[in-house]
Amino acid sequence: MKQVISLKDVTGLKSSGAKTFTAPADAIVTPSAKDFLRSIGVAIQFDGTAPATAPAKPDGDGYYGGPASPTTPQWKPEHVRLFNSPEAQRIKEHIVSVSHRLWKREYVDGNGGNVSVRIGPNEVLCTPTLVSKGIMRVEDICMVDIEGAQIAGTAKRTSEIFLHLEIMKANPKARSCVHAHPPHATAFAITGAQVPPCMIPEMEVLVGTVAKAQYETPGTKAFAETVLPYCKDHNCILLQNHGVITWNEDLEKAYWFMEIVDAYCRTVVIASHLGAPFTHIPNSKIGDLLKIKQTLGLPDERTGLKEADYCACEFRPGVVCTNPDESSASAPDLDAVVKIVTEEVMKALSK
Numbered sequence: 001m002k003q004v005i006s007l008k009d010v011t012g013l014k015s016s017g018a019k020t021f022t023a024p025a026d027a028i029v030t031p032s033a034k035d036f037l038r039s040i041g042v043a044i045q046f047d048g049t050a051p052a053t054a055p056a057k058p059d060g061d062g063y064y065g066g067p068a069s070p071t072t073p074q075w076k077p078e079h080v081r082l083f084n085s086p087e088a089q090r091i092k093e094h095i096v097s098v099s100h101r102l103w104k105r106e107y108v109d110g111n112g113g114n115v116s117v118r119i120g121p122n123e124v125l126c127t128p129t130l131v132s133k134g135i136m137r138v139e140d141i142c143m144v145d146i147e148g149a150q151i152a153g154t155a156k157r158t159s160e161i162f163l164h165l166e167i168m169k170a171n172p173k174a175r176s177c178v179h180a181h182p183p184h185a186t187a188f189a190i191t192g193a194q195v196p197p198c199m200i201p202e203m204e205v206l207v208g209t210v211a212k213a214q215y216e217t218p219g220t221k222a223f224a225e226t227v228l229p230y231c232k233d234h235n236c237i238l239l240q241n242h243g244v245i246t247w248n249e250d251l252e253k254a255y256w257f258m259e260i261v262d263a264y265c266r267t268v269v270i271a272s273h274l275g276a277p278f279t280h281i282p283n284s285k286i287g288d289l290l291k292i293k294q295t296l297g298l299p300d301e302r303t304g305l306k307e308a309d310y311c312a313c314e315f316r317p318g319v320v321c322t323n324p325d326e327s328s329a330s331a332p333d334l335d336a337v338v339k340i341v342t343e344e345v346m347k348a349l350s351k
């Protein structure tokens, strides 16, 4: 029978000063024992083999730069204990399940998207960089502190974790964040169009109005801070020219919101091809939905508004709802364009 080497079998090595731990060739070393050995800088050597070393990691993030992780991490034992606890294991499995669903639904591509769950006052489990969500494994999950420094795990944490952490710090109810690039919602993020409200009850009750954070380079502090104005009154934000982030206390619900917002945007896009006017839920009925939403403890920026202001934006084919700030900043002055074109035409005709 294979020998199983667990945490209690190796804790004595801490005071021994040994740099190598030799195990029988066919022994099984548990993950917590491996992490502990790594945390005290001891390499595992199986009889007849060379000592195992930490897996090679890319320099920097491999994507938008960012600090490189240490090649031989010295994680603190208290972090290793939390990281290997049954509760952390359950959350890691849930993160992997959400990652797989994001990939299967084509909400992420390449190594895009990330998932995080706050597991302690200062500890957050998250997905690593440079791993497709389609093949994510429990052992790929890492742990960072609330400022983004990695404190456990073999793979390097995503550089986009800072976006999640800003939301978690600004809103204690945001214990779980899901970030992805779902094509239908992202379509709204790469145009001046707002996601129009007041058309499907499920969207109103679970997500509501969708804010749009201005563009910044992903992975930077400035990017992470773009969401700050919206963290309290929304649970879903479009990231301009990038994607979507959703959050909730519960990871499953944060994932639901991603499905709901993309399905809603897909429905709006399909409906806009039908050529018939959109119908909207009346303001008075939206009030009923907002009451249901309150009982679920979900935020909505329209709480406290007059009924007449619940659905400020009426979406119809050819006339999309735009953010007044964006449209005034980016839309060309139509009169000026007409004047220039007219002058050019007159010039050409007079030749």
Ligand SMILES: [Zn+2]
Binding pocket: 112, 113, 160, 179, 180, 181, 218, 242, 243
């Ligand atoms: Zn992204």
